[in-house]
Amino acid sequence: MFAVDHAATALLLKRRYPSVPIAPLLLAVQAMELAWVAFNYLGLERTTTERVVRSVADIHLAWMPYSHSVMTALGGAVLAWVGIEFGMGRRALGRAVGIGIASHLALDLLTHAHDIVLWPGRISPRLGLGLYDAAPMAAFVVEMVYGVVCWWIYRGGRGLLALVVLGNLANLSLFSAAIPGPEGFLAGRPLLVVTLIALQIIVTLVLTGLLAARKQADG
Numbered sequence: 001m002f003a004v005d006h007a008a009t010a011l012l013l014k015r016r017y018p019s020v021p022i023a024p025l026l027l028a029v030q031a032m033e034l035a036w037v038a039f040n041y042l043g044l045e046r047t048t049t050e051r052v053v054r055s056v057a058d059i060h061l062a063w064m065p066y067s068h069s070v071m072t073a074l075g076g077a078v079l080a081w082v083g084i085e086f087g088m089g090r091r092a093l094g095r096a097v098g099i100g101i102a103s104h105l106a107l108d109l110l111t112h113a114h115d116i117v118l119w120p121g122r123i124s125p126r127l128g129l130g131l132y133d134a135a136p137m138a139a140f141v142v143e144m145v146y147g148v149v150c151w152w153i154y155r156g157g158r159g160l161l162a163l164v165v166l167g168n169l170a171n172l173s174l175f176s177a178a179i180p181g182p183e184g185f186l187a188g189r190p191l192l193v194v195t196l197i198a199l200q201i202i203v204t205l206v207l208t209g210l211l212a213a214r215k216q217a218d219g
């Protein structure tokens with residue numbers, strides 16, 4: 001799932017756990033992606049592209065067993081939950097962060113090509129519903145609807161809705177080979193893909209946090 005919609009999950013968590021500050025929730029829902037960015041830069045994980053990139057189907061998350069395995073996500077979620085709830089005595093924070101980390105896996109499984117392994121070192125099966133490969137426009141609709149539903153449940157303001165809608169529309173050309181866009185520049189430049197995603201992560205997390213707080217200030 002794309003960055004703005006992962007960030008939107010923090011809104012659901014904030015609604016369910018209103019006493020928890022939103023910053024750790026935002027970091028939790030994108031923890032796997034932030035690890036993926038770092039591991040790509042370090043050469044531990046690998047992204048590849050087709051010679052021509054016309055849609056997300058031409059970008060392959062070829063090797064990411066550490067940041068995006070089922071065991072990493074669930075193990076990280078349980079460790080964070082137990083550590084924060086029982087180690088620090090902060091029950092709501094522990095639960096919210098644990099769910100946040102695990103939510104990333106659930107959303108990626110829904111949209112990704114078959115690129116998520118069970119644990120590092122195991123090559124198959126590779127999980128993922130396959131929308132990015134087989135039906136990118138369906139993935140676009142799923143992501144847009146998910147982001148808007150998160151906003152609606154949170155009862156966010158218009159600025160937050162604009163962020164969710166525009167954040168999804170910004171990626172529209174990536175979801176259809178028929179819609180031209182700047183993704184052609186990504187061909188053969190996997191680290192540029194990683195850098196653009198890193199920027200999207202940072203921008204959407206910061207804006208989601210700021211716009212979500214504005215709603216609270218308004219009461």
Ligand SMILES: [Zn+2]
Pocket residue numbers: 001032033068104108
């Ligand atoms: Zn991910």
